[in-house]
Amino acid sequence: MxxxxxxxxxxxxxxxxxxxxxxxxxxxxxxxxxxxxxxxxxxxxxxxxxxxxxxxxxxxxxxxxxxxxxxxxxxxxxxxxxxxxxxxxxxxxxxxxxxxxxxxxxxxxxxxxxxxxxxxxxxxxxxxxxxxxxxxxxxxxxxxxxxxxxxxxxxxxxxxxxxxxxxxxxxxxxxxxxxxxxxTFTVPDYQMRAGIFDAFNHIQEQYFSGTDDNTSDYIAEGLMRSLVHASRIAVKDPTDYEARSNISWVCTWALNTLLACGKSTDWEVHMLGQAIGAVTDATHGMTLSAVALPYYRLVMPYGREKFARFATNVFDVPAEGRTTEQLAEAGLEALSAWMDEIGVVRHARELGLTEELVPAAVRATIILDGGYHKLTTDEVERIFRESL
The missing domain is CATH 3.40.50.1970 (Rossmann fold)
Incomplete structure (x- = not known):
């Protein structure tokens, strides 16, 4: 660290x-x-x-x-x-x-x-x-x-x-x-799913940054694995107490400052999601799910090794026979498949973002520099358009 x-x-x-x-x-x-x-x-x-x-x-x-x-x-x-x-x-x-x-x-x-x-x-x-x-x-x-x-x-x-x-x-x-x-059992199903991805992305924002051997990253991987496992149970049976209790505890630890210790952190997915929320008033977790993959696909070449580690340590993607780039890409495909499995929004147009509103969303986006690549304004616009 x-x-x-x-x-x-x-x-x-x-x-x-x-x-x-x-x-x-x-x-x-x-x-x-x-x-x-x-x-x-x-x-x-x-x-x-x-x-x-x-x-x-x-x-x-x-x-x-x-x-x-x-x-x-x-x-x-x-x-x-x-x-x-x-x-x-x-x-x-x-x-x-x-x-x-x-x-x-x-x-x-x-x-x-x-x-x-x-x-x-x-x-x-x-x-x-x-x-x-x-x-x-x-x-x-x-x-x-x-x-x-x-x-x-x-x-x-x-x-x-x-x-x-x-x-x-x-x-x-x-x-x-x-x-x-x-x-949390009384929360509508849509909100439960949004909350699951919100917490998962909180961990990602702190995980996809830095190149040192950091204890926080090992903790983050365990929390993400637990959330993926519990979410698969909860979307089938929202009243499964064990699954919902694990989700609750992961959500609490995902953003109580522990994972950020000794690390740089990203938070650009949140800036993009909050910009969509500013112009549409959409549910926060779903704004994140709409832009996460377009963003990560864009920045992955700048942090390929961590994305490859994510694939292996979070989603159990076999490394054998794959280059680092192939493994990193397979990890994002595994993430995409899990997002479909738990039923989160994948397209910002479902949240009310339109071609006409993209310029307003771009203006509302705060560009940070804690991740693997600092976005340009053109890249912000590209992410929004790809998210549609």
């Missing part, structure tokens, strides 16, 4: 069918005023809302709510939540839902006491929060983003045609996460 790093993750994870039993103990560690945020009505239909409210009542908390967090939280919604959190001087933000709800809670936590417009300062200009940061806790209902145990927050501004993620410091990471895989 090359370079220096500091690893810190203050999030305490309660995992398993009885994880919600640990919520009262966590709530007791914070002050009396809680902002509860969640999405649509699914947590009320499932009965989870009532259980969370009961825990809050038992802990003697005064609760204000910001419901209606959308799948791609907007700048306007962020401003609304920041205003509620500030006016009520809340001591904790409790997010109940999937990655978007938790991303939103972290965004509110850094925005409430930051002066000025939070979208402009914290996302557009990538400034650091200037006021106090409100602690966040979460009850996870959908696995995929890893937001339950990291400091990332992605916000969309439709007026500006932008979707931007800001990864803050450890002080923004949730203080606790309640992860009961059974709660």
């Amino acid at each position: 090359l370079g220096n790093f500091t690893y810190e993750n203050p999030c305490r994870v309660h995992f398993g069918p009885d994880a919600l039993d640990d919520l009262p103990g966590e709530l007791a560690k914070f002050g009396p005023r809680v902002l509860l945020t969640y999405g649509g009505g699914s947590i009320k239909r499932s009965g989870l809302y009532d259980k969370v409210i009961a825990a809050l009542d038992a802990a003697g908390k005064s609760v204000v709510e910001v419901p209606g967090v959308m799948s791609n939280p907007t700048a306007d919604k962020l401003r609304e939540g920041a205003k509620v959190a500030r006016e009520n001087d809340v001591d904790l933000i409790l997010a109940v839902g999937g990655g978007s709800t938790i991303d939103y809670a972290k965004g509110v936590s850094v925005s409430a006491w930051t002066e000025g417009d939070p979208w402009e300062r914290l996302y557009l200009n990538m400034e650091q929060p200037t006021g106090k940061i409100i602690p966040v806790g979460d009850v996870l209902t959908m696995s995929g983003t890893g937001s339950e145990m990291n400091a990332g927050s992605v916000i969309t501004n439709h007026e500006e045609g932008l979707k931007i993620g800001h990864v803050f410091g450890p002080e923004v990471m949730p203080r606790f996460a309640i992860v009961n895989p059974e709660l």
Whole structure:
């Protein structure tokens, strides 16, 4: 492993069918005023809302709510939540839902006491929060983003045609996460599949970079193998607890900063996917699946050895009789076959991207330089057109 790093993750994870039993103990560690945020009505239909409210009542908390967090939280919604959190001087933000709800809670936590417009300062200009940061806790209902145990927050501004993620410091990471895989059973099949690929690509973004012998890459390979195995079971039987529990745990570890230790990382697939999301408001995981293979086929010649290793160590592609290039290409074919097997979107036109919207998506794409090849604007456009 090359370079220096500091690893810190203050999030305490309660995992398993009885994880919600640990919520009262966590709530007791914070002050009396809680902002509860969640999405649509699914947590009320499932009965989870009532259980969370009961825990809050038992802990003697005064609760204000910001419901209606959308799948791609907007700048306007962020401003609304920041205003509620500030006016009520809340001591904790409790997010109940999937990655978007938790991303939103972290965004509110850094925005409430930051002066000025939070979208402009914290996302557009990538400034650091200037006021106090409100602690966040979460009850996870959908696995995929890893937001339950990291400091990332992605916000969309439709007026500006932008979707931007800001990864803050450890002080923004949730203080606790309640992860009961059974709660993910209520997630629609489409969202489950999107979450699986989202997590897989989180690992890829950290794996397809660097040339040193890095422990993180060995961990990444094990996580990818586990996710591929569990996903094949879950798409046939979404209520298989063992498969869904393994998916949940992989998703958490895929993006809690561990795999990035001692590494450069890529994240260009996410920049491309977020650009599609900015112009279409499509489901995040599916925007990634639409552009991943066009991107990896383009950059593979610049990192051929790692792609060959991916083929052998993740998808068990035999190396005998193949050149490095042939093995690398076979690995991408194996990836393609698995993506078809789990039923993720392969064409961005299914998400609403059209020839006419490609220029807007190109403008919304942030080009990074952490991977094997830094894209040109022409290559970004080429990837989008190939994805259609």
